[in-house]
Amino acid sequence: MFGKAALVTASSRGIGRACAIALAREGVRVLVCARGADGVNELIEELGGRAEGHAGIVLDLCEQDAPEKLVGRLASDFGHVDIVVHSLGGTLSVRDTFASTGDWRRVWRLNFEVALELNNLLIPPMRERGWGRIIAISSVAAVEHQASASYSVVKAALTAYGRVLGRELASSGVVACVVVPGTVLTDGGVWDVRRRDDPAAVERYIAERLPAGEFQTPEQIADTVTFLASERASPFSGSTVFADGGQGRSFFSLPS
Numbered sequence: 471m472f473g474k475a476a477l478v479t480a481s482s483r484g485i486g487r488a489c490a491i492a493l494a495r496e497g498v499r500v501l502v503c504a505r506g507a508d509g510v511n512e513l514i515e516e517l518g519g520r521a522e523g524h525a526g527i528v529l530d531l532c533e534q535d536a537p538e539k540l541v542g543r544l545a546s547d548f549g550h551v552d553i554v555v556h557s558l559g560g561t562l563s564v565r566d567t568f569a570s571t572g573d574w575r576r577v578w579r580l581n582f583e584v585a586l587e588l589n590n591l592l593i594p595p596m597r598e599r600g601w602g603r604i605i606a607i608s609s610v611a612a613v614e615h616q617a618s619a620s621y622s623v624v625k626a627a628l629t630a631y632g633r634v635l636g637r638e639l640a641s642s643g644v645v646a647c648v649v650v651p652g653t654v655l656t657d658g659g660v661w662d663v664r665r666r667d668d669p670a671a672v673e674r675y676i677a678e679r680l681p682a683g684e685f686q687t688p689e690q691i692a693d694t695v696t697f698l699a700s701e702r703a704s705p706f707s708g709s710t711v712f713a714d715g716g717q718g719r720s721f722f723s724l725p726s
Contacts (some may be wrong), residue, residue, distance in 0.1 A: 472497030482509025636708025
C-alpha cells in the first residue's frame with residue numbers, strides 16, 4: 471500500500487488510533503482526524519511526523535457541515551485519499567430504549583450520518599480514479615442485542631449500508647466493507663474503567679460472554695482493517711467481516 475493516502479476518523483485513541491498506526495507501517499500517508507489537538511499531534515509524531523506525509527485535522531465531525539469542512543481542508547492541505555476508515559462511533563451513554571428522538575438522532579449522527587456524508591463526498595473521486603477502500607467499523611451489537619437499543623439499531627443500519635454500498639461499487643475498483651468487532655478493551659475506555667471499578671463483574675462478563683477468555687485489542691481490529699485496505703481485498707466489496715473473537719451468537723449476519 472506504499473504511496474496510498476488514508477483518512478481515519480476518531481483516530482486519536484482506540485481502534486482508530488491503532489488503524490492509523492497499522493496503515494502507516496504499510497507506507498500509507500495518514501490524515502488523522504479527532505476532536506482533541508493533543509491527541510492528534512501526539513499521534514502524528516508517533517507516525518513519523520509531517521515530514522513523512524502525515525497530517526492532522528482537529529474537528530468535531532458531528533457538528534453541522536463538519537464533513538464538508540474536513541473534505542475542503544483535505545483537498546487543500548493533504549490531497550486526495552484512497553482509503554477511508556470510519557471508526558467514529560459510540561453509545562453516547564444513551565441507554566434507554568425510550569430515549570428522546572433527540573438522543574436517537576445524536577447516536578445516528580455519530581455512528582452513521584457522518585460516514586454517509588463523508589462517503590458521498592469522497593467516493594466520486596475514487597470512482598473516477600478506479601481505486602479506493604471504504605471500511606466502516608461496526609459492532610457485534612449490529613446483529614444481536616448486545617448494547618443499548620439506539621446503538622444496536624444504528625450499527626445495524628451502518629452494517630446494512632456497507633453491504634449495499636459495496637454491491638453498488640463492486641465494478642468500480644472501490645471496495646466498501648464493514649468490520650464487526652466484539653468487545654474491545656481500550657485505554658481509558660468504558661471497559662478499562664469497569665475493570666478498575668468492579669473487577670469481579672468484568673471477570674464474570676469475560677467468562678460468560680467472551681469465548682476467547684479475554685477482550686479484543688484495537689491492534690487486532692486494525693490488522694483486519696489493514697488487510698481490507700490492501701490490493702488483496704478486492705473480493706470483499708460488500709462484505710461484513712466478523713472479527714469478534716467468537717463473541718456473537720447469531721448464525722446469520724445479513725442477507726446476501
